[in-house]
Amino acid sequence: MSPFVLSIRWALRSWTRAPFLAATAILTLALGVGVSTAVYSVVSGALLNVVPWSDPDRLVVLEARRLEESTQGQGAAPGMFLDWREQARAFEGLAALQYWRFNLTDGDDGGVAVEGRLVSADSFDLFEIKPAMGRGLVPADGEPGAPRVAVLSHGLWRRRYGEDSSVVGRQIQIDGEPTTIVGILGEEQFFLAPPDQLVMPLRIDPAAASRTDRSLFVMGLLRTGATLDQAQRDMELVIERLATEYPASDAGWSVRVRWLSDVFAGGDRATASMLLLLAAVIFVLLIVCANVANLLLARSAARIKEMATRAAVGGSRGQLARQLLLENALLALLAFPLALLVARGVRDFFLTQVPPYMGWMAMVMRFDLPVIGFAIVATLATVLLVGVVPAWQASRVDLQSALKEGGGRGASAGRPWVRQLLAVAQLGLAISLLSTSLLMVESMRRVQTRDPGFDVERVLVTEVQLPKARYPSEEHWREFERRAIAELSRVQGADAVASVDFPPYGFPGPLAAFEIEGEVTLPDKSAPSALVHTVSTQYLDALGLDLRRGRGIADSDEGSSVPIAIVNRTLAERYFGQEGSLGRRIRVAGSWREIVGVVEDYPNRSLRDPIEPLLLIPFSQRPHPSLGFVLRTSRDPLALASGVRAAMRQLDPQLPTLDVFEMEQRMENQLWGPRLVQSVMWILSQVALLLAAMGVYAVISYGTSQRAQEFAIRAALGAEPGQVALLVLRQAALLSAFGVLVALGLSIALSPLLARMLYAGTGWSVLQFGGIAAVLAFVALVAAGEPAWRAMRSDPMGALRAE
Amino acid sequence: MSDQALVRLEKVSKVFETELVQTYALSEVDLAIYKGEFVSIAGPSGCGKTTLLSILGLLDSPSSGRYLLEGNSVHEFGSTARARLRRSTIGFIFQSFNLIGELSVSENVELPLTYQGMGASERKKRVGAALERVGMSHRASHRPSQLSGGQQQRVAVARAVVGDPALLLADEPTGNLDSENGAQVMELLGELHQSGATLCMVTHDPRYARLAQRSVDLLDGQLASSAEVAAVPSAASGAAP
Ligand SMILES: Nc1ncnc2c1ncn2[C@@H]1O[C@H](COP(=O)(O)OP(=O)(O)OP(=O)(O)O)[C@@H](O)[C@H]1O
Ligand SMILES: [Mg+2]
Secondary structure, three states, X not given: OOHHHHHHHHHHHHHHOXXXXXXXXXXXXXXXXXXXXXXHHHHHHHHHHOOOXXXXXXXXXXXXXXXXXXXXXXXXXXXXXXXXXXXXOOEEEEEEEEEEEEEEEOOOOOOEEEEEEEEEOOHHHHOOOOOOEEOOOOHHHHOOOOOOEEEEOHXXXXXXXXXXXXXXXXXXXXXXXXXXXXXXXXXXXXXXXXXXXXXXXXXXXXHHOOOOOXXXXXEEEEOOOOOXXXXXXXXXXXXXXXXXXXXXXXXXXXXXXXXXXXXXXXXXXXXXXXXXXXXXXXXXHHHHHHHHHHXXXXXXXXXXXXXXXXXXXXXXXXXXXXXHHHHHHHHHHHHHXXXXXXXXXXXXXXXXXXXXXXXXXXXXXXXXXXXXXXXXXXXHHHHHHHHHHHHHHHHOOOHHHHHHOOOOOOOOOOOHHHHHHHHHHHHHHHHHHHHHHHHXXXXXXXXXXXXXXXXXXXXXXXXXXOOOOOOOOHHHHHHXXXXXXXXXXXXXXXXXXXXXXXXXXXXXOOEEEEEEOOOOOOOOOOOOEEEEEEEOOOHHHHHOOOEEEEOOOOOXXXXXXXXXXXXXXXXXXXXXXXXXXXXXXXXXXXXXXXXXXXXOOOOOOOOOOOOOXXXXXXXXXXXXXXXXXXXXXXXXXXXXXXXXXXXXXXXXXXXXXXXXXXXXXXXXXXXXXXXXXXXXXXXXHHHHHHHHHHHHHHHXXXXXXXXXXXXXXXXXXXXXXXXXXXXXXXXXXXXXXXXXXXXXXXXXXXXXXXXXXXXXXXXXXXXXXXXXXHHHHXXXXXXXXXXXXXXXXXXXXXXXXXX | OHHHOOEEEEEEEEEEEOOOXXXXXXXXXXXXEOOOOEXXXXXXXXXXXXXXXXXXXXXXXXXXXXXXXXXXXXXXXXXXHHHHHHHHHEEEEXXXXXXXXXXXXXHHHHHHHHHHOOOHHHHHHHHHHHHHHHOOHHHOOOOHHXXXXXXXXXXXXXXXXXXXXXXXXXXXXXXXXXXXXXXHHHHHHHHHHHOXXXXXXXXXXXXXXXXXXXXXXXXXXXEEEEEEOOOOHHHHOOOOO
C-alpha cells in the first residue's frame, strides 16, 4: 500500500473514531458555505452579471448632480450629451441610452408592449457587443432618415417568434412604423440589463436638442490607461465651459464619473446593500472558520499523545502536518456536496421573494461555474486555513512533556486563549450581523408605516404609449385622452378617472430645471428643478390628494387659456418659503406658468425615497403621447381590471396589450429589492447566531471537560456547587462582553455602508439594544448552561481518583 | 471521653454498586479519632483505605452508619453544608498533589480561604505563614508545573493547613515521591502534629506509620486492629512539647 493511500486510510479511520466531531464540522461547513454561496449568487448576479461587457474595468457612468443638494444622480439632456461627447478627452467614446417602451405589432393581434432602450448607434461598436445572429447597430443607423432597425433579445425572439431564425431581416411595425429586425442577442446576452427586450438607435437632432430634459443615461469607455480621477477632472473642465456658455440650463450642475459596476444595480443604495451582503457572507464564513478551527484544535489537543507517539517512532514534522491537512481535506470533500444542496435551497427561496415581473432575476442569479467555484474556494480555504494552525501546533509537540504528561498532574489545557479568542470573534461577528439585520427590519418598518400620500388600496393604474404612426400629432393625443377618460369612466365601479404621464410609484421622469419670475439664478447656484407631471383635470380627485391652497386644475384650463401649474408642498416650501407661491410665475419647458394651487406631498418613486419638488401641468396645455390612467373605486380595484382592458380595446383594438396594476401593488413592487436584501440579511444573521452559539458552546464545554479535575479539586477544598458553576458562567459572560466590544467595532466599521441604505432617521433604539442584550444573554446561557450544570455536579471524589 | 472525640464513625459501611457486583469497600467500621491524635491507616491495596478517608473528608458519604464530626451528624448533611465543612474543618492532602495548573503556588494555597470568604489582607497573611511553614515562600509566584514533586506536595500541605482545619487527612502523601522527598513531607506532618494538629494518614510505609500514635489496619473493608503506638490520646491533646 502506498504511503498516500495509507494516509487516506488513517484519515478516514481517525474521523470514524470521532464521528460526532466530524459530523458537526461537516454540517457547520455545509451550512456556512451553502448560505454564503447562495448569497454570493445573488450579489454576483446583481453586481457582476448585469454588466455584460468584456471590459468592465473601463466602463463608467456620467451622472449629473445639482451642486448644493445631495440628491441622487440625474441623467443628461440630449444637448449636453452631444457637447460632452465632443469635448471630453478621457474617453474612448460616450454612449447615451434612453429607456423606452416600444409597441411591437407584427400581426393581427393588438401587439405587445416591450421594454427596451434607445441607444446611440455607435455603442455596439464601442462596447464590442456582437449579437448571436445578424448584426448589431452601426453608426449609419443613427443618421437622420436612415431606415429604422432593431435588435431583439433572445427572450423576446423565443417568446414572440419561436426561435425562428428567418426573423432576421424581416420587417415589423414598431411604434407604428416599419422597422427591420437586424440582429438577435445571445441567450445570456443583453444590452444593458436583462429586462431590456429591444434595442433601437437613438437619434438626436443637434439643432433641436433639449438641454433641460434629463432623460439620457450616459456611459463611457475610458481610454486605456486613463483613471477615474482623470476622467472626473476632464469632465469638470467641460462642465465649467458649458456653464458659462449655457448659464440658464447648465449652471449649478456638476458631473460625477463613477464605475458602471458601482452604479449599476440601482445606484448607491443597491451597491451599499450588495457590499453589505458580501461583508455579511465573509462574516459568516469567518464564523465557520472559527468553529471548525475550534473543533480541530480541541481534537488536536486530545491527540497530542498520539502525535507524540507518531513522532517518537520517527514521523517527521512535515509528515505529521500533512496527515492532519489530509484529514481536513477529507472533511471538505464530504461537506462540499451538502453545501451545494444548501446553496440551491436558499437561492430558490430567494427567488420566491422576487416578484413575477422581475422574473429575469433568475437569469442573473445563476448557479454557474463562478458560483460553484466560489463554493469550492470557500470550502477549501476554510478547511485549509483552519487546519494549518492545529497541524502546525501538533507538528511541534514537545515530545518529552507530552509523553510525560501521562503522569498527568497540572495538565495544562494547551492554549485555551486561542479558542476563547475565536469564540469572542464569532460572537462579535454574529452580533454585528444581528444588529445590522435588526436595523434593516426597523428601516423597512419605518418605510412601510410611512404615509403613502393617498388611498393606494382603491386606485388602479394602466399605461399606454400611443404609436407615432397612427397618433402623429397633439390633436390625436388630446382626442385619445378625452375618449379614453370618457370610456374608462363608464367602467362599472370607477368613481373618478384621470390621466398622468408618470403615475406614482414608478419611474417619476427626469428632473427639469425651471426659472422663477423675478429671481435671477446666480451662476454658481443651481437652477431650481422639479419633476414635471402632465395630468388631467380629475387627477387630484382620482388619487384623493388634498389641496392645501388655491385650486386644482379646472376644465377651463385649456390649451388657449393662461398656462398654469400646481406645485407640491416640498416645492412651495423649498423655493418660495414664507412668501407663498400662489400667483407667482415660473418658466418651465419654455413657457411661463402661473402657480394656482399647492397640493399635499406624496411619494413619487417609492416609499423609500425622499419627496422631490413636483409640478403638475394640465394635459390640455401640454399634451403627451405617454399616457397613464388612474381610476379610483370604492371596490376591490382588481375587480375593475377586465372592464378597463375591454374599454381600452374598444378605444383602439390595435393598441398593445395593457398591464393593469393596483396602485398598492406598484407601491409594493418598488420595495422588493430592499425586502430581498433584508430577508437575505436576516437569514445570514440567524445562521451566524446559530453557528456562534455552537462555537461558544464548544469552547465552554470543552474547557469545562478540560477543567473537570480542577473543579473536583475545588469541590474537595470546599467550593459549593454554585461557586463552581459560576466559574463557567463567568467565562461565558466574559466571552459575551468581549464579543459585544468586537461587535461594536465592526458595527462602527459597517455604519457608513449601512447609513447609505437605511431609510432616513433609522437608528438605534433602546428596544433594539434590549433585544440584542436579551438574545446574547440567551445564547450565552444556552451555550454555557449545560457545561455549568456539569461543573456544578463536579464530584469531589474526582480529586482522589484522577486520571 | 467518647463525647470529646473529634471524629466518630459508627457502623459505617460503603457499598459500590456496579452493573453486576456489589463491592463492600467498608463494612460496619467503628472508629474514633480524638483531638490532637495522629492516626495512621494501613492495609493491602483495595482494602478500602481511600474510601474510608474520603468519607472522613466528606468527599463521599457512607451507604449506612453514622458519622459524627465535632458532635454533628454530618452523614445527614446536604452537599452545600458538606462543602462548607470541607473548607472550614478539613484539610486534605492527596497522593497526586492535585494543585490547579492554571493557578500560582500562592493562589493554590489561598483557595480554601477564598471559599471561606476571608478578607484579602488576612488571606495574604495566612498564605504567607503557611508557605513559610512548609518552606515554599520563595516559590510563591511559580506555577505548579515549575516545581518538583516534593515541592508540589509541600505546597499541597500548605494548602491543607492554611485554613487551620480541625482535621487533617492525607492519602498516601508520599506515594508519588522518592524517599528523600517523602521523608521531608513526613517530617512536616510530624511537626504539624507536634504543634497540635489532628492527623489521619493512609500509608503503606511502615517507617512512616510508626510516626503515628495509633495505627489502624484495614482488611477487606473491616477494621482489623487498632494498636496504640504511643501515649494515650487524651494525654496528647493540647500538650505540645
Ligand atoms: N467508585 C467505585 N466504584 C466501584 N468500586 C469502587 C469504587 N471506588 C473503590 N471501589 C472499590 O472499593 C474497594 C476499596 O477501594 P479503595 O480505593 O478504598 O482501596 P485502597 O485501600 O485505597 O487501595 P490502594 O491501596 O490501592 O489505594 C476496592 O475494591 C475498589 O475496587
Ligand atoms: Mg487508595
